[in-house]
Amino acid sequence: MGKNPEELLKTAEQEEYHHLVNRMKPKPPLAQNCMWAFVVGGLICVVGQIIMEYFISLGYSRQDAVSLESTSMIFLGALFTGLGIYDNLGAKAGAGSVVPITGFANAIVAPAMEFKREGYIFGVGAKMFSIAGPTLLFGFTASVLIGLAKLIMLYL
């Protein structure tokens, strides 16, 4: 590599600075964050389970109860986002509130609320899936690939 001495010096300086910054940077409180994620994520799942058991007790099949439960949880995620509570939960719980399906609802409703001022088409419509979009794209891609794999395996 034909790097001249000046560039090498610059790189060395930047590396040294990077070490300094890493030394000074406060570490996130990992244990505390994990505990919050565990408790909040767990509680969200418990609420989901209670809803599902309730639908089963009403006489729905297990599969229908699961669908109804997911739908209810999405509604609750959206509702608590609208009430301005979900972001406070997310600030504490991190992945604990992002990973459950309620977090997905939050990721769609939050930009929809935020960009309402830019109108319904170029605001809400265009921005609503700005965060959830990649999840949907790669989720659909993965499901198609798995479906194809299953199809191929059937004919083997």
Next chain:
Amino acid sequence: MGAINKKGRQTFIFADPPCIISWASIVGPKEGEGPWSDDFDQILPDYLWGEASWEKTESKMLREAAKLALSKQGLQTSDIELMVAGDLLNQITSSNYAAREIAVPFLGLYGACSTMAESLLVAAAMVDGGYCERVLAATSSHHYSAERQYRAPVEQGVQRVPSSQWTATAAGAVILQKGGSGPRLSCATVGKVIDMGQTDAANMGAAMAPAAVDTIKAHFQETGRPHDYYDLVVTGDLAAVGLSVARELFVRVGLVPSPNFSDCGVLLYDGLQDVDSGGSGCGCSACMLTGPFLRKVAGGEMRNILLVSTGALMSPTTTFQKESIPAIAHAVAIENI
């Protein structure tokens, strides 16, 4: 032949130091709950202040801060000859829309969070150069308009990291004039863009610290002033992480600003306000200057200060393209002469 009013490469010496005849600050509710609530002219009751969007609020804050600074001296908008302003939003719309209302000749600046010092520097050069008698320098930032442009929607549940900073909801306006009474702007050091290869947009203090140190070092070298010349040397928004990095860098370059060296991002909030590393944004150094600092200098509590506003010059696009963060810092010396 070198320029007659410049020392070294970067420092302007004002022959007849422009006078800061008036100033005003407007801050948001959170900033009003901090340690300086008595020093700000106006504390907003909420984040919208009767407007339909945060962008409109930010622009209104800049406009009203400017009008407030004028009214303190019984001046009208028509009494200023030039307005120099900038902010964080795309195309500096807060300033542009405020300038539309104020309707005087206008120069828009972009220096990210360094705008307060940058606008003062340009305004002072205009006054001392004899191009204007009276110039307005102003800037503003709004927490939520910055969040939606640079980070995530407000209602989205995201976890902040300890090195991240809180964009201040604040505006500051300063009126400079040839002659008059008040603290004077004696000299200013224009910063260079410095990039030490930092890429973490959640740790801007670390990206800006080398720029601040570079400018402060140049300022002392070129003015020949002793390191304890200023009662306070204060950076714009390095916040806690950036300030500790800067202190370390100062030791390495063999310069320790004394007796007091601090940062507006550290001072603006108290420790319990959940702002992680500290404050940031154009308004951060603007409201600290137009709130407590100028009052203390004008009142004789401090003889002089060196305000070094710092700016991180990246955009969300460059962050996604994995570019490192260039930074800048401009220094202005304000003193009772």
